[in-house]
Amino acid sequence: MSNTPQHSSNKTERLSEQFAQAVPTSRRGFLKFGLMGSAALTVAGTTATLTGCSSQPDPSSGFKILRPQDREFLAALIPAVVGSAYPGELAEKAKERTVRQLDGLIYTLNEFNQKQMVQLFDALSIAPIRFAMGGPWVRWQEASVDQVNDFLVSWRDSSLQLKRMGYVSLAKLVGICWYAQPENYASIGYPGPPTKIPVEPVKKAPVISTPESLSGEADV
């Protein structure tokens, strides 16, 4: 980890400027943007990790992996991903509950997938990179649902596999964490599972020694 963060950082800024100029105005521009986007996503993620953006969440928050900026990002995605299913029965708890579900899920991913996810969050927390990558200039929590939707669409329809993968992963994670919550079953006509009533195991009655059994066993 004693790499050269300064170098990476400069490179990222340089790339970000180039992206800003290469906003798709033509097919050619789009391709240029696409090709460099891949490098930027990786470099940005790495830079953010090396320069210490990639901290651990505060243990007192109760979150296992998501840091405040990650939670801000994911919370902003929720209404854009689930449409008018938001906020539904969960009402004012909708974001908090879903982000906690996401925290639990991302925490259990294997290192490779988890690292990729954290690098993605890192990249999207830095305004110039976020903007160059199709996100809003403003912080995620200040972004409108339309702005978040534009970001999702641009990633979905990108010629870059890395962005398409990012789109699918984000939409998938938010979707599963949303719809698997029982409060959201009714909105899609799912009556829900039967109620399971557990049966506790029975402790066998201890064998009580009677005088007969004692005398019987004495000879053995």
Next chain:
Amino acid sequence: MSKRNFEEIRGIPDPVAQGIVDGWDVIDAGDYQQPTTIEADVAIIGTGAGGGTTAEILTKAGLKVLLIEEGPLKSSNDFKMDERQAYKDLYQENAGRMNKDGSMSILQGRCVGGTTVINWTSSFRTPEQTLQYWGDEFKTKGVSKDDMAPWFEKMEKRLNVSPWAFPANENNAVLSRGAEALNVDWKVIPRNVAGCWNLGYCGTGCPTNAKQSMLVTTIPSALNDGAQLIYNARAERLIMDGKQVTGIEITALDKHHQPTGVKVTVKAKTVVLAAGGINGAALMLRSDAPDPNNRVGKRTFFHPVAFSFAEFEKEINPFYGAPQSIYSDHYQWQSVDGPVGYKLEVPPLHPGLTSVLLMGHGEKHFEDMQKLPNMHSMIALLRDGFNEESQGGNIELAGDGSPIIDYPFNDYLWDGIKRSHYTMAEMEFAAGAKAVKVAHVDSKWETSWKDAKAAIDNLPYIASRAFVGSAHVMGGMAMGEDLSQCVVDSNSKYHYLDNLYVIDGSVFPTSIGANPQLSIYGMACKQATRLAEKLTGKKLA
């Protein structure tokens, strides 16, 4: 709105909870405070289809068996039919496992009983064409159709496998009805259940213990006969002296699946690796096990799965009823080693999983989700590994030693995904669907087969555009006598170590061409019986 099929499930005793109260030798590795060493005649790493079957046979033969499981021990009292809980407790990576480029989602078990706890109970013998191909291409010995028949029969009896006798639920009936209309052959799926309630929650752990998974059959039997089980225990590394495995380093895990920092060591005369594809190969790679031709982790197969959705006028309620009961092999064996063949089945649709399969976001995605009660889905499982163009995936290691699954998609596989989209869409319309949408980011609901066909013509088949899933992990440590391709002999012994045996789905040299559980049970039954004979010197029936 649809009604619940059952209000409640009560009065089902939990055989595992009871077994523990009755004194089974079961250890939560997370409870250890001090470094510990455990000894056994045979250590079995993994408790799924391979490990469970092997444990019962070796224990019955009089050997002292230790079962080692990475995941937690959960049983029917814990099975609440809640996706959140089930994915967290019972699945690898919270059901979020995927390949390296994110183009395929992989469902695989991680709990005592392995994937048998969460599978959808479909039980097929290994197809004859597959066994023949292994003999021809990998020089497997003693695994012809006739050689295997008695072992399949034995396991079918043990796990109560028989064709589903109840009427198929509506989701499955779409497949038989559509096939009938197109004059395509279909059959009823054999299932490993006893007293099934027809609930529909096989995938979240059977709450009634009807599913004859390893959790309620072979593992309790082995524990009753004195075997020992340690769970929340990840086999980190095999310790070897060049010729033999001399020990296994175990990482004890806490309730959140994180290392507790306490090291456990297992010493056993014989080691059976039954951790399944991906994780078994990763353990071998972490251990730097001898592998002169660099074959460990190669040729890992997945039966890549394509999906198609259909909307019906009437209720389908795809979340209820035995999840898989009808299949068609019509497109499976048109050529053994030509363009990829596929098996047609249906998946159950519960909300979380459905939201993933439907791919997308926003209002459109929510509108799709709202069709759930009237929705059917069909799946095509691609039979990978039978053609030069289908070499399977490769298992690599991340910095922390966890597996990375490099399974790239090429034109050969995309061609299969696309052809199966046509097949499924046509069949769904033939069954009376009012609209069909294949699982692809660019796919829209089409209201006629003609329109759907034209739409599929124009879909781009590239990664993260078409949805691809997998629930079957096979291969990575091929079995056979051709050393240029295989690392395990036909009796499951690792070619380069004297006391290591691999008994699980990772020994299959190709994919199976059918849901693999019975293929694993049958092969494990044969190989574990031979191993028991070798270790005890006694002839077994």
